[in-house]
Amino acid sequence: MRLGIEITGRCNAACLHCSSACGPTVRDRLSTGEILAVMDQASELNTGQLEFALTGGEPFLDRRRLRELIAHGTSLGAIVSCVSNGFWASSMPRALDVLAPLKTAGLQMIGISTSRFHRQYVEAVRVELAIAAASQLGIRTMLKIAITKSDRYLPPEPPIARAEAMADVVEHFAVIGHGRDPSAIDESEWITSETIPVGRCPSAAANIAEDGRYMACCSSGPASPAFAFGNIGDTPLRECARRLSASALHRQLRSHGPASFLPAIIQAGLSEKLRPAYHDVCDLCTHLLSDPQMVAVSKQQAETFAVPP
Numbered sequence: 680m681r682l683g684i685e686i687t688g689r690c691n692a693a694c695l696h697c698s699s700a701c702g703p704t705v706r707d708r709l710s711t712g713e714i715l716a717v718m719d720q721a722s723e724l725n726t727g728q729l730e731f732a733l734t735g736g737e738p739f740l741d742r743r744r745l746r747e748l749i750a751h752g753t754s755l756g757a758i759v760s761c762v763s764n765g766f767w768a769s770s771m772p773r774a775l776d777v778l779a780p781l782k783t784a785g786l787q788m789i790g791i792s793t794s795r796f797h798r799q800y801v802e803a804v805r806v807e808l809a810i811a812a813a814s815q816l817g818i819r820t821m822l823k824i825a826i827t828k829s830d831r832y833l834p835p836e837p838p839i840a841r842a843e844a845m846a847d848v849v850e851h852f853a854v855i856g857h858g859r860d861p862s863a864i865d866e867s868e869w870i871t872s873e874t875i876p877v878g879r880c881p882s883a884a885a886n887i888a889e890d891g892r893y894m895a896c897c898s899s900g901p902a903s904p905a906f907a908f909g910n911i912g913d914t915p916l917r918e919c920a921r922r923l924s925a926s927a928l929h930r931q932l933r934s935h936g937p938a939s940f941l942p943a944i945i946q947a948g949l950s951e952k953l954r955p956a957y958h959d960v961c962d963l964c965t966h967l968l969s970d971p972q973m974v975a976v977s978k979q980q981a982e983t984f985a986v987p988p
C-alpha cells in the first residue's frame with residue numbers, strides 16, 4: 680500500500696501555479712497525533728510493502744515533526760519519502776545538517792520541486808544544493824520540475840541543469856489549471872495534446888489531504904467531492920478505503936480511464952462543457968469531475984456498466 684499524506688498546507692512560498700490551499704498564512708489542520716494514527720491504521724490494513732509519501736505545503740517548515748513522522752513510518756516497516764522546495768539549502772554544510780537527522784530517522788527518498796514560479800521564493804542554487812546534499816547522504820533524489828508551454832523552449836538555469844544531472848530521477852510535469860490566481864497563467868500556456876487522452880487512471884496511491892480528506896489520488900486538481908471518500912478526523916482509514924474501492928466511478932476510471940465517460944457526456948448534451956484539448960488523463964479526469972453535471976452523468980454511466988470490485 681502506498682499512501683500520500685499532505686502533512687501541512689503551510690508553505691514559505693505562494694507559487695502562482697499552486698493552489699491557495701498552500702501558503703504562508705495556512706495553518707496546520709492535522710495534528711501530529713492524527714497523522715501518526717493514520718500511519719498505524721495503514722500499517723494494520725497493509726498486506727504488501729507499505730509506503731508513505733509525506734508532502735505539503737512545505738514539510739520542512741517543522742523539521743522536528745517531519746523527523747518524528749519519518750521515524751514512525753520507518754518503525755512500521757514503510758518506505759518513507761518526502762517532498763520539499765529546498766528553501767533550507769542555503770549552503771552545503773547547512774543542507775547536510777538539515778538532512779542528516781532525517782536520513783537517520785529512515786528517509787529513503789526526497790523530491791525537490793521547482794519551476795519558474797518557485798523562483799521568487801527559492802533560488803535555483805538551493806535546489807542544486809538540496810539534491811547534492813541528499814545524494815551525498817545516500818538519500819535517493821527526484822527533481823520535480825513544473826513547466827508551461829514557453830518553458831519548453833528555454834534552457835534550464837545552470838544550477839537546475841546541474842541538479843538534473845545529479846538527481847536519480849527527473850520528472851517534468853505540466854502546469855494545468857489557473858493556480859491560485861485565475862489571471863496569472865493563461866490557458867494558452869498549458870501544454871495540451873491534439874488528441875483525447877485515452878489511458879487508464881494511473882493512480883498508485885490514495886492521498887490524505889492537508890485537512891484530513893481521504894482522496895482517490897494526489898493529483899493537484901481534485902478539490903471536487905467526487906474524489907473524496909471521508910475524512911480521517913472522523914472516519915477510520917479502513918472505511919475510507921472501502922468507500923473508494925466500492926465507487927463504480929473510480930473503478931471505471933481505473934479500468935477504462937476518464938475518456939470512457941465522454942460518449943455519455945456528449946449524448947447528455949454536455950459537449951460544450953468539454954475543452955478542445957487536454958494535457959493528459961488526469962487533466963481530463965479533473966476537468967470532468969469538477970463539473971457537477973458531468974459528474975452526475977459519469978456516475979450514472981459507471982453504475983449502469985459497473986465493473987466488479
Ligand code: SF4
Nearest residue numbers: 690692694697736764
Ligand atoms: S508549489 Fe510547493 S513550494 Fe510552491 S506554494 Fe505550492 S507547496 Fe509551496
Ligand code: SF4
Nearest residue numbers: 880882896898961964
Ligand atoms: S485519472 Fe483521475 S483519479 Fe486517476 S490519478 Fe488522474 S486525476 Fe486522479
